Amino acid sequence: MTDAIRPAEPAPEHGGASGAAQPTDIPPELARLRHSIDNIDAALVYLLAERFKATKQVGVLKAQRGLPPSDPGREVRQVARLRELADQADLDPVFAEKFLAFIVEEVIRHHEAIAQDGGREPAGGDATT
């Protein structure tokens, strides 16, 4: 990618998922920052996809083993850990906690949809994992 070695230039106009096309009349520094933001967003999307794959596997495993779908202790530990990581990363810990809640809400939505679909794979599941 030429952008990777020419960060001060605007990202080229292109469609597709390799970058969010933008006009070429913006300052090069702004284009460089936006390109980094686009790269980070792509990484976030792929990581989120991987996370939901894992939570679905957790749901299947818990259903198979007859384990309870929720684990409040696990969620408490997750929140505490994410707040600590956020502090280290210079991210607002309150936002980190809101972020986890946002993700968990989606996991619950998945599981509700699965239940309405007759409980087909992945059956059950743990919203907090």
Place this chain on the structure above:
Amino acid sequence: MTDAIRPAEPAPEHGGASGAAQPTDIPPELARLRHSIDNIDAALVYLLAERFKATKQVGVLKAQRGLPPSDPGREVRQVARLRELADQADLDPVFAEKFLAFIVEEVIRHHEAIAQDGGREPAGGDATT
């Protein structure tokens, strides 16, 4: 990390940010999945911190150059791109769009807090970047 090469074993009980401590009486496969989820969450936290660093830089740059804080065209392109990336990653595109909205809401919150604080650095900013 020994967990990385012994994925079938429960993550060790430990405090701190290197992993969310969990009881040792859970199935090894569940512990392995939870450990992956914890790793992904750490990566997400660090990426989000980096993203907010970039959006703050965008805010400073726009204030310095007298550029308008919002750019509706940019947001439209971001949404379209994230939905396409989500489709490729097997992530619900609707969720990807909700995720971007969730992040943008936080950027706006940052900028409002800055404005209430007298507009100190980073002044202004672009919620969508």
